[in-house]
Amino acid sequence: MTTIAMPNIPFRYPAPIEREIEQLATLFAQTPALTDYPARWLAIQALEGDEALLAEIEAGGDSRVKAALAASLERLRAVYGDEIDIVMVDQRYRFVHDIAIRAVTRPATPPATLSDRIDRIVTHRWLGIPIFLVVMWLVFKLTTDVAAPFVDWLDRVLSGPVSRWVSGLLHLVGAGGGWFEALLIDGVLAGVGGVLAFVPVLLTLYFALALLEDSGYMARAAFVMDRVMRLFGLHGKSFLPMIVGFGCSVPAIYATRTLDSRRDRILTGLLVPFMSCSARLPVYVLITMIFFPQYAGHVIFALYLIGIATAVGVGALLRGLLFRQQPATPFVLELPPYRLPAPGNIWRQMWERTSAFVRKAGTIILTASIVVWLLLAIPVGGEGQFANTPVEQSAFAGLARATTPVFAPLGFGNWESSGALVTGLIAKEVVVGTLTQVYTGGEAAADDTAAMTLSEDLVLIVGDFGAAVGEALRALVGMVGFEIGAALEEPVTTGLAAAIQVGLATSSNGHGELAALAFLVFVLLYTPCVATLAASRHEFGLRWMLVSLVGQFVIAWLAALLVFQGGLALGIRLPL
Amino acid sequence: MKQTKHPIPLRFVDHGARAKLISIQSSQRIAHRLTELGFVPGVELSVLADSGSALMIALGDTRMALEYPLTQALLVAVLD
Numbered sequence: 199m200t201t202i203a204m205p206n207i208p209f210r211y212p213a214p215i216e217r218e219i220e221q222l223a224t225l226f227a228q229t230p231a232l233t234d235y236p237a238r239w240l241a242i243q244a245l246e247g248d249e250a251l252l253a254e255i256e257a258g259g260d261s262r263v264k265a266a267l268a269a270s271l272e273r274l275r276a277v278y279g280d281e282i283d284i285v286m287v288d289q290r291y292r293f294v295h296d297i298a299i300r301a302v303t304r305p306a307t308p309p310a311t312l313s314d315r316i317d318r319i320v321t322h323r324w325l326g327i328p329i330f331l332v333v334m335w336l337v338f339k340l341t342t343d344v345a346a347p348f349v350d351w352l353d354r355v356l357s358g359p360v361s362r363w364v365s366g367l368l369h370l371v372g373a374g375g376g377w378f379e380a381l382l383i384d385g386v387l388a389g390v391g392g393v394l395a396f397v398p399v400l401l402t403l404y405f406a407l408a409l410l411e412d413s414g415y416m417a418r419a420a421f422v423m424d425r426v427m428r429l430f431g432l433h434g435k436s437f438l439p440m441i442v443g444f445g446c447s448v449p450a451i452y453a454t455r456t457l458d459s460r461r462d463r464i465l466t467g468l469l470v471p472f473m474s475c476s477a478r479l480p481v482y483v484l485i486t487m488i489f490f491p492q493y494a495g496h497v498i499f500a501l502y503l504i505g506i507a508t509a510v511g512v513g514a515l516l517r518g519l520l521f522r523q524q525p526a527t528p529f530v531l532e533l534p535p536y537r538l539p540a541p542g543n544i545w546r547q548m549w550e551r552t553s554a555f556v557r558k559a560g561t562i563i564l565t566a567s568i569v570v571w572l573l574l575a576i577p578v579g580g581e582g583q584f585a586n587t588p589v590e591q592s593a594f595a596g597l598a599r600a601t602t603p604v605f606a607p608l609g610f611g612n613w614e615s616s617g618a619l620v621t622g623l624i625a626k627e628v629v630v631g632t633l634t635q636v637y638t639g640g641e642a643a644a645d646d647t648a649a650m651t652l653s654e655d656l657v658l659i660v661g662d663f664g665a666a667v668g669e670a671l672r673a674l675v676g677m678v679g680f681e682i683g684a685a686l687e688e689p690v691t692t693g694l695a696a697a698i699q700v701g702l703a704t705s706s707n708g709h710g711e712l713a714a715l716a717f718l719v720f721v722l723l724y725t726p727c728v729a730t731l732a733a734s735r736h737e738f739g740l741r742w743m744l745v746s747l748v749g750q751f752v753i754a755w756l757a758a759l760l761v762f763q764g765g766l767a768l769g770i771r772l773p774l
Numbered sequence: 775m776k777q778t779k780h781p782i783p784l785r786f787v788d789h790g791a792r793a794k795l796i797s798i799q800s801s802q803r804i805a806h807r808l809t810e811l812g813f814v815p816g817v818e819l820s821v822l823a824d825s826g827s828a829l830m831i832a833l834g835d836t837r838m839a840l841e842y843p844l845t846q847a848l849l850v851a852v853l854d
């Protein structure tokens with residue numbers, strides 16, 4: 199029997215350094231406060247000036263340790279000057295280099311690798327940014343067009359077969375027809391639907407991001423975008439969270455973890471919500487199609503730009519006010535060679551990130567949906583009963599009316615719009631749902647309750663899923679050619695459109711279009727959703743979450759005021 | 775074929791030219807960070823790309839992006 203052991207090559211620093219390491223290590227080993235770590239490692243860290251360790255020694259207040267360290271550094275300074283830490287790091291590199299030279303043979307001038315040749319194009323000073331923009335455009339096409347059919351499918355399954363099954367089960371046990379059924383279907387199921395609607399979008403978004411990260415392109419994008427990110431007071435590494443922010447603010451806030459300093463993490467986290475997330479798009483589409491049908495695409499594009507411009511401005515302001523004392527950490531980034539991504543890794547990233555979102559945001563969205571349902575169910579005044587109240591006599595309407603004075607100067611001080619903005623805190627796509635519900639009294643929610651057998655339901659679910667796959671594939675093939683109008687395949691019901699038009703025209707004294715624009719700007723800039731708040735509290739603490747919440751509300755309010763009152767003062771009539 | 779006698783900041787080295795790192799002129803903290811990344815005096819480097827705010831540097835088999843101020847701190851001798 200033979201045993202093969204790892205070759206044991208001891209690494210030793212030059213004698214003067216070794217002497218000090220040994221002395222310090224002996225002392226550290228006898229110091230109770232410092233016995234958590236290997237003594238030799240501690241001695242090396244202390245000599246190299248590890249800030250965290252020095253602070254610990256300082257706090258420990260052991261004067262012998264402090265004196266010994268100071269004496270050691272003094273003796274070493276006599277030999278090596280001020281750069282003791284550099285000398286020590288250098289020694290380690292030399293050791294590695296020595297071994298490598300003896301073990302590896304390579305040409306004197308290594309030929310340019312495939313990675314280098316790719317980089318010559320991808321990181322080119324002028325081609326780099328256009329290439330990056332094309333890549334990002336493909337990512338968005340993927341997350342919107344390819345995920346959309348699955349979102350619709352989930353929606354149809356939940357509001358169709360699943361709702362019918364729940365209702366059937368309740369009737370079976372004799373609890374059907376009452377408020378409990380309404381709570382389960384309109385409160386809980388709608389909430390679950392709200393959470394699940396994110397899943398296909400997030401899975402495709404994370405698929406694309408994992409592909410870009412694992413291939414090595416993401417590091418190049420950070421390098422190329424460094425110059426642009428400096429406009430925000432940030433550097434290249436912050437660009438990934440900002441990009442993710444166009445998909446969803448929640449994962450974007452978690453993505454700030456990769457940044458080096460707390461200053462960069464918080465600053466990025468505060469700017470991320472201004473990147474218009476995909477959940478705001480349905481609101482844009484609904485309102486622009488009603489008020490500016492000919493210019494819908496342009497208005498929506500302008501909203502995205504306003505979001506970016508606001509982030510640039512807020513970034514400059516925050517740097518000047520809050521972070522003046524803390525300079526940015528220097529931008530240093532290793533660029534790994536390009537690799538073919540491993541499917542296993544990609545899948546793991548998609549799964550872990552998406553499930554983390556569902557766990558963290560899921561409960562919040564679900565709770566909020568139930569709260570809104572309760573508010574809508576509780577009658578205030580009027581003669582309605584619980585769970586059977588006209589919307590305008592519900593606690594929800596009462597609450598919404600209380601907030602209208604805040605929005606009146608912005609041109610949308612009617613309770614329907616205010617209420618939609620309040621529920622919009624839960625998630626932005628809820629704005630559309632609430633508008634539909636309060637203006638049409640929820641009549642749109644009436645599903646055909648025709649009796650279907652279980653097998654018919656299953657056939658419907660599977661068949662629909664197949665159709666969704668087909669649609670997604672068609673979208674994948676047809677990724678070239680971008681039509682924002684395509685996002686609105688179902689025409690806005692004329693009743694709803696007219697009601698919203700009348701509502702905003704009344705609240706703004708006949709300047710409905712200006713009010714609509716102010717409303718859109720407000721939707722763009724105020725807090726994306728409670729899930730984002732939960733994420734920022736989780737990452738940055740309660741104080742920064744409140745800064746984010748209040749700051750965004752103030753900015754949104756001022757910007758909407760500027761649009762509406764400015765538009766009135768200039769006598770702008772829309773559409774131009 | 776040009777050979778610089780005096781060290782110049784890496785920032786001003788032509789793309790593709792090879793250079794040898796002579797010294798680091800910066801605060802202790804940044805010098806420490808750079809040496810930890812492998813920027814130790816004596817290594818050979820070359821500049822591969824310039825983003826307009828940072829340089830992409832080849833350091834052996836490693837490719838590293840460094841912002842302009844850092845590349846100004848690295849004094850090098852151009853080899854050929």
